[in-house]
Amino acid sequence: MAQTVQVHGYQLWRDRRGRISALRIAALALLLVPVALALQAWWSGQLAPRLLNDLVHRTGYWALLFMLIALAITPLRRSGRFSGLIDVRRLIGVGAFVYASLHIGLYIADEKFDLVKVALEIVKRLYLTIGFIAWLGLLALAITSNDTMVKRLGALRWRQLHQLTYVIAFLSLIHFFQQTKADFTLPATICGLFGWLMVYRLVAWRVREPSMLVLFAMTIGVALLTFFGEAIGIALWYKVSPMTVLSTVFDFDLAIRPGWYVLGAGLAVCLIDLVRSFMQPERKQRSPGAGQPAGGVSLVPRQRA
Structure with a gap:
C-alpha cells in the first residue's frame, strides 16, 4: 500500500505522499486564471465603470464554472482512464466555494457594507435567496471536505451529504439564469x-x-x-x-x-x-x-x- 505522509494544509502543490504534483500545480494555475483575467481587464481599462459590480458578476460566473469543472472530473477520469484527476477534484471544489464567497463579499461591499440592507435584499429578491442558499450548501461541503470530517460523519453519511453538489449546482444555474x-x-x-x-x-x-x-x-x-x-x-x-x-x-x-x-x-x-x-x-x-x-x-x- 502506498505510504501517506503528513502534508500541511497550505502545501496545496503536494499530493498525499508529500510529492510535488504537476497536476495540482496545474489545478492551482487554473484557479488563478480569473484573477489574471480581472487584472488584465483592469490594466487595459476594460472593467466596467462600476468596478465592484463587475467583480461581483465575474466571481459568480467563475464559481459556477468551477463547480461544473469539478463535476466533469468523473467522466473525464473514467473515459481517459486517468485516476489521478481525483486528486484535484477537492481542490477545484473548494476553489468554487472561495469564488462564491468572494461573490457574496463583493456584493456586500458594493452595498456599502449595509448588512441590514443586504439581508432584506436576500429575503425580498428570489434570485438572491436562491444564490444564498446555494452558498450555504457550498459552505457545508467546504467545511466537510477533509478526511477528518469523513471519519466523523462516516463514509456513507459523508457521501450522502455531498450528493447535495447536484442540487447546489442546479440552484446556482437558476441564480445565474435569473440575472440574464x-x-x-x-x-x-x-x-x-x-x-x-x-x-x-x-x-x-x-x-x-x-x-x-x-x-x-x-x-x-x-x-x-x-x-x-x-x-x-x-x-x-x-x-x-x-x-x-x-x-x-x-x-x-x-x-x-x-x-x-x-x-x-x-x-x-x-x-x-x-x-x-x-x-x-x-x-x-x-x-x-x-x-x-x-x-x-x-x-x-x-x-x-
Whole structure:
C-alpha cells in the first residue's frame, strides 16, 4: 500500500505522499486564471465603470464554472482512464466555494457594507435567496471536505451529504439564469453542459463506465435538447416562433448556438474514450454494485492514498 505522509494544509502543490504534483500545480494555475483575467481587464481599462459590480458578476460566473469543472472530473477520469484527476477534484471544489464567497463579499461591499440592507435584499429578491442558499450548501461541503470530517460523519453519511453538489449546482444555474437580461447564449450553454453531466450520472447508475457509443448517443440527445430548449426560451422572451430561432442553427456568422458547444464537449469525451479504449483494450464494464455507487460523485470528495 502506498505510504501517506503528513502534508500541511497550505502545501496545496503536494499530493498525499508529500510529492510535488504537476497536476495540482496545474489545478492551482487554473484557479488563478480569473484573477489574471480581472487584472488584465483592469490594466487595459476594460472593467466596467462600476468596478465592484463587475467583480461581483465575474466571481459568480467563475464559481459556477468551477463547480461544473469539478463535476466533469468523473467522466473525464473514467473515459481517459486517468485516476489521478481525483486528486484535484477537492481542490477545484473548494476553489468554487472561495469564488462564491468572494461573490457574496463583493456584493456586500458594493452595498456599502449595509448588512441590514443586504439581508432584506436576500429575503425580498428570489434570485438572491436562491444564490444564498446555494452558498450555504457550498459552505457545508467546504467545511466537510477533509478526511477528518469523513471519519466523523462516516463514509456513507459523508457521501450522502455531498450528493447535495447536484442540487447546489442546479440552484446556482437558476441564480445565474435569473440575472440574464437578453442574451441567453452563455446561460443556455452552461445549462446544456450541466445537463450532459447529469445525464452521464444517470446512465452511470446502470453502467459504471458507459461505452463510447452510449456516450455518443447521450451527447446527440443532450445537444438536441439544448438547441430546442434555447429556441423555446428565446421564443417566449421575444414572442417569436421557435422555428425562427432554430433556422439560425447553421448560421455561424450570426452566432454559434449553445447546442454546438455541448455537442463539441460531448464529442471530445467520446474521442478521449475511443483513444483510451485502443490504448487499454482490457477495459471491463462493471455494474455500480461492483464497487462504489456510480452516482456517488461529489464536488469535494474524499481522497485516498
